[in-house]
Amino acid sequence: MSDETKRGKALAWTSSAYFGEGLPFSFLHQLVTEYLTAIGAPPSVVGYTSWFHLSVTAKPLWSPLIDLFGTRRGWMIALQLVLAVGMVLMGAMVAGGGGALETPWLFWGALAVLAAVHATHDIACDGLFMVALDRREQALYSGTRIAAYRIAMYVGSGALVVLAGRAGWTAAFTTAGALMALTAAINAWLVPRVEDRDGPEHVQPSASGFGAAYRTFLAQPEAVRVIVFVLTYRLCDVLTFAMAPVLLRDLGIGTEARGVLRSIGLTASIGGSLLAGGLLARGGLERWLVPFTYAMAIPFYLLVAWLRPSFEWIVVVYTLEQLAGALAGTALPVFLMRRCKRAFSASHYAFFSAITALTATVAGGLSGHVVEALTAAFAAGAADAASARADALVAFFALCFVAALPAVLLVHLVPTAPIEREA
Secondary structure (H helix, E strand, O other): OOHHHHHHHHHHHHHHHHHHHHHHHHHHHHHHHHHHHHOOOOHHHHHHHHHHHHHHHHHHHOOHHHHHOOOHHHHHHHHHHHHHHHHHHHHHHOOOOOHHHHOHHHHHHHHHHHHHHHHHHHHHHHHHHHHHOOHHHHHHOHHHHHHHHHHHHHHHHHHHHHHHHHHOHHHHHHHHHHHHHHHHHHHHHHOOOHHHHHOOOOOOOOHHHHHHHHHHHHOOOOHHHHHHHHHHHOHHHHHHHHHHHHHHHHOOOOHHHHHHHHHHHHHHHHHHHHHHHHHHHHHOHHHHHHHHHHHHHOOHHHHHHHHOOOHHHHHHHHHHHHHHHHHHHHHHHHHHHHOOOHHHHHHHHHHHHHHHHHHHHHHHHHHHHHHHHHHHHHHOOOOOHHHHHHHHHHHHHHHHHHHHHHHHHHOOOOOOOOHHHHO
8 A cells, every 4th residue: 555545544534533523522512402402491401411521521430441352443433333323313212302301311311321432432533543543643633633523513513403403303313323324334444453463462351451551541751740731731721612602792793793703713723723733743742732832822812802802803813712722732632642551542541531521521610600700809890790791701811811821831841752752
């Protein structure tokens, strides 16, 4: 096989694999939310979908199973088929129009099972990426995997919602299942069988092998520093993402205009991911991790909250913010992969994913309460409620900038060489 053919095949399977990782996330957290809203479920019920993040936080509990039994390729394809069947069954469940309200225990139980399967699929997919590609290829296709994931989220939150509006929710859920089945078929054809040759690095399925996944993770060089860095790396980004819609709404930007912004932002994000992948492949993580981290820390939304510019300038700032976030968001997985031992690639990456998910769940959940507390604090000296909210948002996005500083400092102190090279 020529190098060009090999690169083309790698581009194809990494794209399809991470489309298959992004679509279930969008199904659980975006499409189901839209469905619940459409059938008139109360906000408290709609909010229950946030609990599905717990499956990502909990997946270190069973992630070593993926490294110890079977192959990561086999797990990934099998779980994609399970997800496809589950989505189709969800479509049948909502055929009457109010499945979530008529049989809530069945509806939420089925979604909880799908969330656990989705989290397990992520373990296998990420682990396969690390054993099927060498370090340079991982950097090169890191942008591709992020871009494919974001496209899948756009399909789930955009195209499938439009389909639901025209043909009903059963059609939307069933189409999501069909896309997952198609993804599994493509991956069965394209994904190389590297593990069938190499095996799971001679780690035997046993209790000691299971425990070794945890021991080797915690025994890595500079483990505490690395874990704190991962915990704080996206803290600013998570806080900003949670409250950006509130800021835009308070600036008078309507639903349609926000939709335009999201479309522009998606384009910038995909472009930034591909750009970052190319730069990381050519210049290396050692060269680009620091500037990408600095770019993410730029307080774009603080400028918007403080200056309250025109919509045209907001578009510019929003585009730059999405681009900076994509650069950092592409560099982080490459860093994490370098901190994973090949024998436990799926387990170690799952541990890191759980850490980042914990940050997103806690910080994102508290962000609204922080804004409300700041609004109350500014209310006494403000002319009206709108002024108090405006001052609160300026203060909040200033705090977001402060939240970025630990990662900005630690990025100079964490190791960037592959962990096997340090051993």
